[in-house]
Amino acid sequence: MKNSKRPADIYLRFLQLAEAIRGLPTLPPLDPLEERILEWIARASRDGDRLSVRDMMAKEEFGAPATIHNRLKAMREKGWIMLTDTEDARRKQIELTQAALLHFDKLSKCLVQAAKGMS
Known part of the structure; x- marks a missing residue:
């Protein structure tokens, strides 16, 4: 196979590097x-939007x-997200840890x- 430098190669290299960091504890x-x-x-x-649990549960x-509620609970237990209080105690805002x-x-x-390695 020819050693080409196609734009897709950058993405494929990124996937390889991203997979490597997923293995880190x-x-x-x-x-x-x-x-x-x-x-x-x-x-x-990133966009500055507030996102509540209820907002996420509405995403079909x-x-x-x-299912969404169970996933959010699991993600919280795994340490990926946290829930913070809002002015309405019944609503929780989702934030990244x-x-x-x-x-x-x-x-x-x-x-x-990946981009540097292919230039």
């Missing part, structure tokens, strides 16, 4: 649905409300490293 691993939920929470956080793309933010920092470094 930090937080318990997430299943694919939990990863999608974590990414959604991270994007909302993640499944039934009970410091460990989850560090995970995204590591993924970002993997992406930069």
